[in-house]
Amino acid sequence: MKRVLALACFCLVFAVPGWAQQSGSDAPATKEDVEAYLQAVHSHEMMLNMMDAMIKPMHQMSHQEYLKNQDKLPPDFEEHMNKIVDDMMKNMPLDEMMQAMVPSYQKHFTKGDIDAMLAFYSSPTGQKVLRELPAIMSESMQNIMPIMSKYMETVKERMQQEVARLLQQTPAQPAPSAPVRN
Numbered sequence: 001m002k003r004v005l006a007l008a009c010f011c012l013v014f015a016v017p018g019w020a021q022q023s024g025s026d027a028p029a030t031k032e033d034v035e036a037y038l039q040a041v042h043s044h045e046m047m048l049n050m051m052d053a054m055i056k057p058m059h060q061m062s063h064q065e066y067l068k069n070q071d072k073l074p075p076d077f078e079e080h081m082n083k084i085v086d087d088m089m090k091n092m093p094l095d096e097m098m099q100a101m102v103p104s105y106q107k108h109f110t111k112g113d114i115d116a117m118l119a120f121y122s123s124p125t126g127q128k129v130l131r132e133l134p135a136i137m138s139e140s141m142q143n144i145m146p147i148m149s150k151y152m153e154t155v156k157e158r159m160q161q162e163v164a165r166l167l168q169q170t171p172a173q174p175a176p177s178a179p180v181r182n
Contacts, residue, residue, distance in 0.1 A: 025112025033114045034105040041121045041130060044094060051089045053138030057145055058085045 038044075062081040066073055074080075105114070120126045 025110060025115065027111045029106050029109050029111050029114045031102055031106065033111055034102045034109075037105070037114050037118055037121075038098060038101070040118050043098060046130065046133065047094055047097075049134035050137050051092065053134045054141060055085060055089055056138065057141045060142075061145065 059078075059082050062078050062085070065081075066078050070077075109117070121130060
C-alpha cells in the first residue's frame with residue numbers, strides 16, 4: 001500500500017508542472033508561428049500590391065495640386081513629384097517592417113489564434129479576401145481622400161480662428177525682467 005501511495009505521489013509531483021504549463025493552443029505565438037502566418041497571407045506581396053494601389057491616388061493628389069497652383073509651379077512639377085513618390089514606395093524597407101510587426105502579433109495572438117487565422121486564410125473565402133483587399137484599399141483611399149482633405153482644411157481654419165481669438169483676448173505680457181543680483 002505504501003508503494004502505491006508513494007508511486008501516486010511521485011506521479012503527482014511530475015504531473016503538476018505539466019498542468020501548470022499552457023496547452024498548445026493557449027501558448028503564446030512564436031516568431032515562427034507569426035512568420036508562417038505572414039507568409040500564408042502573402043503579406044509581402046499584399047504590401048507591394050497595396051503600395052501600388054496607393055500610388056495612383058498620390059499621383060492624383062500631385063495633379064490636383066498642380067492644377068491649383070500651375071501658375072506658380074514649374075511645368076515638370078507633376079513628373080518630378082510622381083518620381084519622388086514612386087522612388088519612396090520602391091525603396092520602402094518592407095522586410096524590416098515585416099520583422100517589426102512580429103512582436104505585436106505575438107503579444108495579441110496565441111498559437112491557437114494564429115492556427116485559426118491560418119485555417120481561415122487557407123479557405124476559399126480567406127483567399128478571396130487576400131485577392132480583393134488591394135483593390136478595396138485603393139478604392140477606399142480614392143473615396144476617403146476628398147473627405148480627409150476637406151476635413152483637414154476645416155481643422156486648419158478652426159485652429160487659425162482659435163489662435164486669432166486667443167491673441168485678441170490675451171493682453172500682451174511684458175517680457176520677464178532679469179533678476180537683480182547684489
